Amino acid sequence: xxxxxxxxxxxxxxxxxxxxxxxxxxxxxxxxxxxPPDRRLVVTADTLVAGVHFPEQASPEDIGYKSLAVNLSxxxxxxxxxxxxxxxxxxxxxxxxxxxxxxxGLQLLETEEAVVLIGGDTTRGPLSISIQAMGxxxxxxAVLRSGANAGDDIYVTGTLGDAxxxxxxxxxxxxxxxxxxxxxxxCIDRLNRPQPRTIAGYSLAPFVTAMIDCSDGFxxxxxxxxxxxxxxxEVMLESLPLSSAVRCWVESQGWQLPLSGGDDxxxxxxxxxxxxxxxxxxxxxxxxxxxxxxxxxxxxxLKLIKRDGVVVESDPRGYTHF
Amino acid sequence: xxxxxxxxxxxxxxxxxxxxxxxxxxxxxxxxxxxPPDRRLVVTADTLVAGVHFPEQASPEDIGYKSLAVNLSxxxxxxxxxxxxxxxxxxxxxxxxxxxxxxxGLQLLETEEAVVLIGGDTTRGPLSISIQAMGxxxxxxAVLRSGANAGDDIYVTGTLGDAxxxxxxxxxxxxxxxxxxxxxxxCIDRLNRPQPRTIAGYSLAPFVTAMIDCSDGFxxxxxxxxxxxxxxxEVMLESLPLSSAVRCWVESQGWQLPLSGGDDxxxxxxxxxxxxxxxxxxxxxxxxxxxxxxxxxxxxxLKLIKRDGVVVESDPRGYTHF
Numbered sequence: 204x205x206x207x208x209x210x211x212x213x214x215x216x217x218x219x220x221x222x223x224x225x226x227x228x229x230x231x232x233x234x235x236x237x238x239p240p241d242r243r244l245v246v247t248a249d250t251l252v253a254g255v256h257f258p259e260q261a262s263p264e265d266i267g268y269k270s271l272a273v274n275l276s277x278x279x280x281x282x283x284x285x286x287x288x289x290x291x292x293x294x295x296x297x298x299x300x301x302x303x304x305x306x307x308g309l310q311l312l313e314t315e316e317a318v319v320l321i322g323g324d325t326t327r328g329p330l331s332i333s334i335q336a337m338g339x340x341x342x343x344x345a346v347l348r349s350g351a352n353a354g355d356d357i358y359v360t361g362t363l364g365d366a367x368x369x370x371x372x373x374x375x376x377x378x379x380x381x382x383x384x385x386x387x388x389x390c391i392d393r394l395n396r397p398q399p400r401t402i403a404g405y406s407l408a409p410f411v412t413a414m415i416d417c418s419d420g421f422x423x424x425x426x427x428x429x430x431x432x433x434x435x436x437e438v439m440l441e442s443l444p445l446s447s448a449v450r451c452w453v454e455s456q457g458w459q460l461p462l463s464g465g466d467d468x469x470x471x472x473x474x475x476x477x478x479x480x481x482x483x484x485x486x487x488x489x490x491x492x493x494x495x496x497x498x499x500x501x502x503x504x505l506k507l508i509k510r511d512g513v514v515v516e517s518d519p520r521g522y523t524h525f
Numbered sequence: 526x527x528x529x530x531x532x533x534x535x536x537x538x539x540x541x542x543x544x545x546x547x548x549x550x551x552x553x554x555x556x557x558x559x560x561p562p563d564r565r566l567v568v569t570a571d572t573l574v575a576g577v578h579f580p581e582q583a584s585p586e587d588i589g590y591k592s593l594a595v596n597l598s599x600x601x602x603x604x605x606x607x608x609x610x611x612x613x614x615x616x617x618x619x620x621x622x623x624x625x626x627x628x629x630g631l632q633l634l635e636t637e638e639a640v641v642l643i644g645g646d647t648t649r650g651p652l653s654i655s656i657q658a659m660g661x662x663x664x665x666x667a668v669l670r671s672g673a674n675a676g677d678d679i680y681v682t683g684t685l686g687d688a689x690x691x692x693x694x695x696x697x698x699x700x701x702x703x704x705x706x707x708x709x710x711x712c713i714d715r716l717n718r719p720q721p722r723t724i725a726g727y728s729l730a731p732f733v734t735a736m737i738d739c740s741d742g743f744x745x746x747x748x749x750x751x752x753x754x755x756x757x758x759e760v761m762l763e764s765l766p767l768s769s770a771v772r773c774w775v776e777s778q779g780w781q782l783p784l785s786g787g788d789d790x791x792x793x794x795x796x797x798x799x800x801x802x803x804x805x806x807x808x809x810x811x812x813x814x815x816x817x818x819x820x821x822x823x824x825x826x827l828k829l830i831k832r833d834g835v836v837v838e839s840d841p842r843g844y845t846h847f
Contacts, residue, residue, distance in 0.1 A: 226565055230753070231669050231671075231753075232599040232670070232736075232737060232738060233567045233599050233602075233603045233605065233660075234567070234568045234569070235565050235568075235667045236566045237565055237566075237664075238560040240562035243548055243557050243559055244557070244559075245555045245556070245557050246555055246556045246609070246611060246643065246644060246659070247554060247644060248611040248612070248613050248644055248645045248646060248657060249646050250613040250646060250648045250655060251648075252615055252648050252649070253650075255648060255649055255650055256648075277554040277555050278554075278555055280554040281555045281557070283555065287568070289568060289569075289570040289657055290570070291570050291572040291655040291657075293574055293653055321568065322568060322569060322570055324570060324571050326572045326577060327577055328574035328575075328651065329574075331648075331651075333570070333572060333613040333655030333657075335611055335613075335655075335657035337568070338555075340557065342559075345548070345555075345557045349553075414554075415554060416554060431552070431553075
């Protein structure tokens with residue numbers, strides 16, 4: 204007998220609903236939450252579609268984890284603390300093993316980030332996962348894309364291009380002679396299990412002028428900040444933080460991959476140069492690499508500058524969804 | 526040149542973001558809203574998939590309207606006032622005519638209900654629309670499914686079965702000899718443009734004990750109230766409110782369609798008999814038919830009773846998503 208929607212939610216998506224601030228959880232027409240009067244609600248929504256955002260053969264546990272991670276990453280980029288999410292799951296068939304592993308992937312990140320699934324629905328159709336995540340910030344503390352000023356430093360957390368290299372590897376575009384499988388395993392993990400930089404996001408929020416998460420690629424996402432802020436930027440190409448695997452790739456294949464590869468979910472942000480010590484302190488505290496990569500400048504456009512002073516034109520397109 | 530995601534959002538989904546309570550609207554990593562301290566946030570999410578929730582040939586304007594309507598209906602069933610929503614739109618191709626009409630359908634209902642699109646994303650893939658809607662209630666005022674008591678009256682707004690008859694008609698299952706096309710037009714409209722009972726929902730909320738919106742069918746949705754409340758019910762079959770088209774169908778085809786047909790988005794609710802006059806007054810005020818159809822009784826199960834006293838067994842299954 205096939206699982207009905209209600210059995211399915213009961214079996215795989217019921218969570219402990221005894222949570223601070225959660226008045227009504229899963230099981231009614233809608234959930235009810237209490238927002239503290241000294242907080243603002245931050246809301247984001249992202250859909251992942253099979254064959255577009257993850258390979259058809261991706262494990263259901265990875266799919267669950269990543270679906271939630273990309274949404275929490277958006278909250279992190281606002282400086283918000285994630286609290287709740289809803290899940291709209293569209294599935295061709297209700298396969299119990301798949302659902303169990305998918306739910307496990309979600310729960311792993313729920314635990315890591317202390318977020319609670321409070322509602323949603325399940326539907327029959329081609330596999331796709333829509334998540335809407337909610338978090339809290341203090342009034343006036345949300346970090347927008349539009350606050351960068353000429354003279355600000357530009358920073359990136361972690362390393363760039365790993366997820367894109369992982370994807371190249373998964374689709375068979377990386378030869379063993381270029382990079383051994385062991386070097387690529389970490390990149391595939393970055394692709395499948397992105398770590399949302401939520402703690403870094405809300406730790407940095409009071410000290411930065413603009414912030415975005417790197418989902419479409421470095422030049423595209425920095426471009427969003429620059430357009431929203433009405434500024435340009437100069438980035439020192441060799442200062443971009445790269446893992447050893449991506450560095451090896453760049454040596455033979457050039458810079459395209461770390462510049463325009465998406466799915467890294469690192470934070471790109473700008474800050475007044477007076478904040479350098481604070482930012483270094485946060486990096487040390489969180490054991491999170493935070494690398495200065497350039498400066499915001501007056502005008503428009505993004506200049507990528509090589510060590511020898513040669514200006515490389517950037518590709519402003521990044522990842523296009525259509 | 527194909528439309529990119531950003532052009533597409535800019536062209537079709539940008540709304541006036543100068544709205545009370547909206548701190549940051551579309552265009553950043555997430556939206557930010559201010560929740561009044563004397564209100565609770567009510568959150569619901571529902572996905573519509575082509576070929577499952579609307580016919581493949583449905584007009585994009587209808588698809589837009591219905592996608593938002595089914596979500597607002599859930600808020601209405603909680604007694605909440607709708608305020609904001611996010612849209613995750615998955616599309617095979619970015620067709621401008623389609624997008625424009627889809628957006629028009631959304632905007633019609635946005636205006637009628639004073640709700641604002643504050644975020645979301647667009648993705649390439651099989652057509653599906655995930656909406657997450659948010660509304661507000663006073664603390665303690667959300668109406669749950671679990672509050673019905675033995676002795677309560679059971680009510681239904683509007684009429685039942687019209688959307689299901691509209692679907693029968695659309696798929697060619699209604700012969701002209703049974704019902705003329707003109708009689709079916711209203712039913713097809715109910716299917717394609719359901720009117721969420723939001724004003725009725727929050728007007729009734731202080732006076733009712735349990736409420737749900739009728740999306741899966743009358744017996745299934747009343748069944749949710751009964752199970753959540755630990756009660757049974759006796760419903761007088763002939764008292765169920767039917768349009769003339771559905772009444773005509775029932776005379777030759779029996780009661781299955783208004784009992785288990787989904788997609789009506791009427792409210793089913795229970796109230797103490799002391800509230801009868803208030804409820805009649807609300808019905809008159811809102812020009813909304815509100816019909817008593819039976820009583821909540823101790824025990825479990827739903828008895829459907831014919832005029833002659835014969836008890837008809839109900840089909841408790843309703844619409845199953847899998």
